[in-house]
Amino acid sequence: MHLTLRQLQIFAAIADTGSTTAAGRHISLSQSAVSGALNELEELLGARLFDRPGKRLLLNDSGRALLPQARNLLDLAQRIEWQFGIGDAETDSARIGVRIRLGASTTIGNYLVPDLIAAYLKTQPDTRFDVQIGNSREISTAVARLDVDVGLIEGPCHEPDLRVVPWRTDELAIVCAANHPLARADLSTRRSLRTLRQSRWLLREPGSGTREAVEHALLPHLDHFDSTLQFGSTEAIKQAAAAGLGLTCLSLSAIRDLVTLRRLVVLKTVLPRLTRRFYFVHHPAKPLSAGLAHFIVHCESVVDDDITGAPRGRHPSHRAEA
Numbered sequence: 001m002h003l004t005l006r007q008l009q010i011f012a013a014i015a016d017t018g019s020t021t022a023a024g025r026h027i028s029l030s031q032s033a034v035s036g037a038l039n040e041l042e043e044l045l046g047a048r049l050f051d052r053p054g055k056r057l058l059l060n061d062s063g064r065a066l067l068p069q070a071r072n073l074l075d076l077a078q079r080i081e082w083q084f085g086i087g088d089a090e091t092d093s094a095r096i097g098v099r100i101r102l103g104a105s106t107t108i109g110n111y112l113v114p115d116l117i118a119a120y121l122k123t124q125p126d127t128r129f130d131v132q133i134g135n136s137r138e139i140s141t142a143v144a145r146l147d148v149d150v151g152l153i154e155g156p157c158h159e160p161d162l163r164v165v166p167w168r169t170d171e172l173a174i175v176c177a178a179n180h181p182l183a184r185a186d187l188s189t190r191r192s193l194r195t196l197r198q199s200r201w202l203l204r205e206p207g208s209g210t211r212e213a214v215e216h217a218l219l220p221h222l223d224h225f226d227s228t229l230q231f232g233s234t235e236a237i238k239q240a241a242a243a244g245l246g247l248t249c250l251s252l253s254a255i256r257d258l259v260t261l262r263r264l265v266v267l268k269t270v271l272p273r274l275t276r277r278f279y280f281v282h283h284p285a286k287p288l289s290a291g292l293a294h295f296i297v298h299c300e301s302v303v304d305d306d307i308t309g310a311p312r313g314r315h316p317s318h319r320a321e322a
Helices: 005-017 020-027 031-045 061-083 089-096 106-111 113-121 136-144 193-198 209-222 234-242 252-260 290-301 304-308
Strands: 099-105 128-134 150-153 163-177 200-204 227-231 248-251 264-266 275-282
Touching (some): 099 106, 099 290, 106 113, 106 128, 106 209, 106 234, 106 248, 113 128, 128 136, 136 150, 136 275, 163 209, 163 252, 193 209, 200 209, 200 248, 209 248, 209 275, 227 234, 234 248, 248 252, 252 264
Parallel strands (some): 099 128, 099 150, 200 227
Antiparallel strands (some): 150 275, 163 264
């Protein structure tokens, strides 16, 4: 075997830092040793791994294809060392630095992940996070391609080869602007299915976990939406709803700020309590590093109050009436 783990470690360090000088400082090698190792690796593979504009090194297509495979091998080698008592997990993590590439669908990424990471860094300050945010389909694809280490999604996973593990239950609410006709009526009155069906609905794009969750929760009762507007992000939908463009159904964690400001009003309806599941998605070929496994345990241990600031009360269920 001609390829070495040391070459892959140097390659990954350059990808992380953007230069041979910074990579050398990161792994305690001279700049010339790092540069020489990179040249040897590229010669061995018969391909350039970086574009070289000026003094910077930027991953090209070949480098981006190699990087997740290199990280997998390095993670596995480190786990073997720790398993047999070679080196120390905490010392190695502090020296090398734990790096977690996290994928998150939009609601989770925008409204839950920042607080999750902030709480984690209080006890694990040397951890680095690279966060990719997209809809649930995009994040599942990124996990399948090993572009990220683990994904947190809010809709069904359509990638057949991934492991999907339930994470937590998310509560949904139907909201509209405070000056919307339905909000100006008696808020104690439960809106009928006919009223909901005939309203204009603000929805996410196909492929979004929020879109699938809303359709799964509402269409069995409403059958269809008479009128819809489609937006590419949860934040855009919130602002559109606050502007009075229609009703929407979103996670309580996403709308808490505008409800507190009274720009959005939660409507009571004849529908039962609306919930959905959040999931971890993970590629079976990607070994869970110690740092990644620790972060997953952290996510599982955090309760709703800790990351949303909202109590975990349950809404009473009501039988749907036409």
